[in-house]
Amino acid sequence: MITDPLLQQKPEILFTEEQIQSRIKELAVEINRDYANSEELIVIAVLKGAVLFVSDLIRHLNVPLQIEFVRLASYGDNTKSSGKIKPVDLTLPNLADKDVLVVEDIVDTGLTANFFIDYLKYYHKTKTLKLASLLDKPIARTNHINVDYVGFEVDDKFVVGYGLDYKGFCRELPYIGYYPGNDAE
Ligand code: IMP
Numbered sequence: 649m650i651t652d653p654l655l656q657q658k659p660e661i662l663f664t665e666e667q668i669q670s671r672i673k674e675l676a677v678e679i680n681r682d683y684a685n686s687e688e689l690i691v692i693a694v695l696k697g698a699v700l701f702v703s704d705l706i707r708h709l710n711v712p713l714q715i716e717f718v719r720l721a722s723y724g725d726n727t728k729s730s731g732k733i734k735p736v737d738l739t740l741p742n743l744a745d746k747d748v749l750v751v752e753d754i755v756d757t758g759l760t761a762n763f764f765i766d767y768l769k770y771y772h773k774t775k776t777l778k779l780a781s782l783l784d785k786p787i788a789r790t791n792h793i794n795v796d797y798v799g800f801e802v803d804d805k806f807v808v809g810y811g812l813d814y815k816g817f818c819r820e821l822p823y824i825g826y827y828p829g830n831d832a833e
């Protein structure tokens with residue numbers, strides 16, 4: 649049984665389904681243009697949060713691509729970064745000389761993205777390496793990281809929906825919202 653009272657409420661909408669889908673199409677135009685000459689793009693989605701974003705994004709890409717998944721965890725059950733990355737699954741094929749695009753749901757403190765990009769740089773000699781994130785929360789950044797493709801910027805709210813969870817729930821929502829009073833700070 650769900651006992652958290654927040655989960656009984658409907659989140660306030662920040663970005664509607666229509667806004668998200670149209671922004672994803674714009675990002676795809678940019679990505680298609682940037683990778684127009686790519687022989688093969690490897691799209692690596694960071695689970696679990698990026699699952700909805702990546703599946704909608706790749707439908708608009710017209711570059712020959714393969715999709716891979718890694719699973720990294722950094723958050724516990726609360727709305728604050730635990731400050732530690734738990735690599736749950738980093739199984740990847742050989743990425744030598746490949747164009748690689750990492751797809752994240754949100755770059756918050758930057759710890760997760762930073763960890764993974766450094767990991768790829770250290771263990772894989774990719775041809776190119778870029779990062780796409782549906783959301784960017786620059787105000788929370790503690791680790792510098794360059795995000796090449798950003799869907800939307802958000803301020804210091806703990807957001808849910810469209811892949812992002814609160815206590816494991818809400819990922820299925822087609823929109824992005826927040827619970828008033830449940831701020832990230
Ligand atoms: P970072 O390492 O602090 O940049 O955050 C990494 C992960 O924390 C993201 O990929 C999300 O899974 C989760 N996260 C950060 N901010 C939020 C949020 O506002 N809502 C839900 N999950 C978040």
Ligand code: MG
Nearest residue numbers: 695696697753
């Ligand atoms: Mg995530």
